[in-house]
Amino acid sequence: MVDLNEFMARVASLVNDSALQIEGKPDELYEASFHIFKAGGKRLRPALLYASGLAFGAEEEALLPFAVGVELFHNFTLVHDDIMDNDDYRRGVPTVHKLYGVPMAILSGDLLFSLSLHIPLSYCSEKKSNYRCVEASRKLAWASVTVAEGQALDMMFEKAESVTEEQYMEMIYKKTAALLEASVYIGAVLGGAEKRELELISNYGRSIGLAFQIIDDILGIYGKEEETGKPVYSDLREGKKTLLILKALQIAEEEKRKTIESVLGRKDLEREKYSEAARVIEELGVPAYARSKAEYFVSKAIESLDHIGEKGRQEYISLLKEIAYLVVKRRK
């Protein structure tokens, strides 16, 4: 039996040690690039990549460059996201563009993205690597195409009149779930998993990714600032079309809808206005609906793991299950 907390801590420490050894010039660019990385983070994607890799018997040596890759890639998306959303804080610290300016923040994201592929590809090249190393790299590049598409959708939804739940699901699949899917896929493919297992583990990654984003949407309204590191009610302030907001607008009658709409995309209102809108959304039963939806995806994820059966090493399959439950329990 592998202990989840110990495992997460071990993977985080491997990834941190490796990433913080990365050096380059000019200093300011590298400092800006690792600013958010150093401010914390759960290292969830590396943990998924390792757990999946070990479930299929991968060697740890091959997993590390890819684990660093997915984490740096994730950090790249955070840096560019913060510019696009004009956010001031992330993980309780000022965002990169607030500290270093927009141009340097754009470059920092570009550098992180470059490193996220350069590190795995250098490993593959050095090892005169086989097909699986290439396929793992391809999947990361696939995720990067998909995430850019998801971000564009997310941005366009902010201006859209109405967004259906189906459109929302496609957006969060691309924006969030694709990278979690890629993380477990990469681990599995490096471990030698075959087509059927790759499909099942991808389903697992996709499902927990969707659950993850729905929980994020709940925390985007009901999360505590000291836990999430973001301002309270941030999704209301930014007028994001999250599951909660689009659902609430869909089912609310006129008066309640007006209460919600009156705060969306407004950054400068009194706190009471946002909390009233949050209360209205809660009265409509929307957070409970979202939570049950997230739990549904977790159950789908577990089901996919169960179908892997004997092809996966059970202690790591159990770990992947625990990670799935963690996703819906998290408060930040």
Place this chain on the structure above:
Amino acid sequence: MVDLNEFMARVASLVNDSALQIEGKPDELYEASFHIFKAGGKRLRPALLYASGLAFGAEEEALLPFAVGVELFHNFTLVHDDIMDNDDYRRGVPTVHKLYGVPMAILSGDLLFSLSLHIPLSYCSEKKSNYRCVEASRKLAWASVTVAEGQALDMMFEKAESVTEEQYMEMIYKKTAALLEASVYIGAVLGGAEKRELELISNYGRSIGLAFQIIDDILGIYGKEEETGKPVYSDLREGKKTLLILKALQIAEEEKRKTIESVLGRKDLEREKYSEAARVIEELGVPAYARSKAEYFVSKAIESLDHIGEKGRQEYISLLKEIAYLVVKRRK
């Protein structure tokens, strides 16, 4: 004997046909991403990649995904550059952020970058590819790390009190020459070139890259708007520490230095002020100095090709030489 113009046109057409088949959603993201690509461009990097690849006997099928990759990568750097420099025009059309806004332009660059690696890696993966395909992909990722560093240096130099010619050379190596080096390296490695030839072809790419940027610096002050597609005197307006400007500031006596300094980084002066500064720089002999420096690097590039000797197919080695001469002759 391969005709240079026909060759450039053929490669451009292969790359354009392939790149314009790329599809994805949302439409707005893909339109924004291919806006500058469609506005023109010499497709110099694909031509270098093909010429080098064919010189070492690569199969054209393997060269195409990488040629598309280097061109999309180049376009990505243009899109993000224009945001950082706050430029309004490129290739005679409005820049991406002017048309689509900064957030969409950031994402467009990110998408182009993603595609630039996803396309070659998909090819390598599909072909159950060998080591050379991986090494070619690694080199492109290496160039992307290096270009980000070069861009950061370029940006920091704008604010720097003084920049030495040595610092300038390092910056343009990273910002511009690294991708040209990568383009010929990728062709050669796919063609089966060995260590010694890879070094020589890299030297060639690096040398023409340096010459290319120095000529760019000349055009950045003395180029014609209808040829370059950029506003006249753009480097003066932006206060860029180009070779011409840093050299002029270094050798000018007080009065002339003041004339130059008075326009640097000022976007709103009368045209006469910039043309006076340009005239002063010319009187100092700086453009002639820069041109001779560019020609020196072209001669170094030719020398590297000559050392390749019989290991390269001569009609394509000749083509690479012609491309080197083209770099210093170009007016846009």
